[in-house]
Amino acid sequence: MQRRRFLGLTAAGAATAALAPALTACGSSGPGGSKHLKLVAADYGDKKDNSSKKYWDSLARDYESKNKGIKIDVEVYSWTEVDKKVADMVAAGKAPDIAQIGAYADFAAAGKLYPADQLLSIPTQADFISSIAAAGEVHRVQYGLPFVASTRLLFFNKKLFAKAGVTKAPESWDELQAAAIKLKAAGVKIPYGLPLGPEEAPAETMMWMLAGGGGYTDKNGAYTIDSAENVKAFEWVRDELVGKDLVGPNDPGRTNRQDVFDAFGAGDVGMLNGHPTLIQQAKAKGLDFDMTPLPGIKGKARSTMGVADWMMAFKQNNNRDSIGPFLDFVYSRDNVLSFTGQYNLLPVTTAASGAMHDDRAHGELWPFLDQLQDASFYPADKVSWAKVSVAIKEKIGAVVRKGGDPASVLSEIQRLADATENADG
Structure with a gap:
């Protein structure tokens, strides 16, 4: 495509x-x-x-x-x-x-x-x-x-939710995990689609950061990639989603956005973060789906990604x-x-x-x-963002693997971002 x-x-x-x-x-x-x-x-x-x-x-x-x-x-x-x-x-x-x-x-x-x-x-x-x-x-x-x-919303397969006994769209991470556990028990191949592969890793990364109360930058535009909120967000994803085998059989760090979109259209994904073009793709496959605001750490995410x-x-x-x-x-x-x-x-x-x-x-x-x-x-106003985006694509998948160290990986990207920003400045 x-x-x-x-x-x-x-x-x-x-x-x-x-x-x-x-x-x-x-x-x-x-x-x-x-x-x-x-x-x-x-x-x-x-x-x-x-x-x-x-x-x-x-x-x-x-x-x-x-x-x-x-x-x-x-x-x-x-x-x-x-x-x-x-x-x-x-x-x-x-x-x-x-x-x-x-x-x-x-x-x-x-x-x-x-x-x-x-x-x-x-x-x-x-x-x-x-x-x-x-x-x-x-x-x-x-x-x-x-x-x-x-912007982005959480898409979910209504037929798979009904099969798994999930009666409402998740609004918090705990509810998302609970739904994923039920989907897995019902035999759903990919309860939650987690694309952290190079195609669009910066997007999925940013959505989890925002949902956890963090983000790429603060209100003054300074990089905050290794903030405590961001580290905590990816520790949760590592332990509570990937660690509990709720993201399917493939390595999220090698899974691209379109891979997950295609699997959703095939009826193999319970839920995933998606953008408007997924509507057309899902309807073309005859999928019965719905959309809801992104779940956050304690309730609906305070902000979505644009x-x-x-x-x-x-x-x-x-x-x-x-x-x-x-x-x-x-x-x-x-x-x-x-x-x-x-x-x-x-x-x-x-x-x-x-x-x-x-x-x-x-x-x-x-x-x-x-x-x-x-x-x-995205902090697209920063000349440094292009290089930072590449680093995220290359490195972020490692944070959710078994034994992955979000604090170390995010700090490495933060150092690169700061150095690039200072050089550009």
Whole structure:
């Protein structure tokens, strides 16, 4: 599948990617003096028929028909390659005018991006949901324009719950464990799906941290990866879920998000943390499922995880005056709804969110949408986050294995985060 699993940070440090040997120029003037803008975007589709290329091509042609002299050249790549494609272009001095990818902070820190207030009209900039817009800031200046978003809920298989005699969705970790024990006793292969493999380990990690009262950073933005709350959370997961054989036969540290999603669709998983695209996948399999807020250490988690993908505009070709009006068009209510509705994602603007909430056709997304304003996001504003994310993918699985030492592993990641942050600072 090309669809991203969903919206976890994939860039491993875009500014450090290898150079591409030969790339076409961007933002040039075309025949008759027409202005060409180059847009590079990620593909949210899982097959050719629903590729994001269709959306962007249609949007570009619509904009061109209303703005003579502007030509939008569109390139769309899978999530496995789009971040590196853009990094290669930038490193080779061939930056696109606009990129819609997974990370912006390293480009912003290098002075390569326009700030939002130099691009967008005041109404467009003010329409972003504030919690998401804040995640696009570096030193309190917004460079990352959120494009689409996601929050997380606990999904559970209603048929398996009934078979196991679980009568209510769990609200606390003790209730989650009790449900998992009953599911195991009823013969469910994977009572709780725990994907701590490299595909999206930072997401599952963050959800457990938040549910335990911790997180990646404090309110001032300083890393708190090895906090007492985070250590306690993973000691609980190690001892009370993995240690009691409640996560299935496979090593969680080698289990990817899509592996668990596929198993859920096959009816082998009792419950798991999921994002909106799991709705489509589960319905396609005819699964009878429901969703509930993430359980926390003593009750419902105080915060869920929010994730955003980013739009950004590069300075290299000096096309600010052309880029800004196009982005205003991209973020118009109807265009935002068109994209998010197609891929079951959450809009990042107040106008589109309100419209989605007023439309019963999007009712399944309302529980995710309700959490968006107060969700906690990856520290994507930190240039260091790309390297920290890679370290989490490589190391976090070890904390839940037999004999695993959460305090030691989290402290190792914390030291790397601090060192990287200090070097970047």
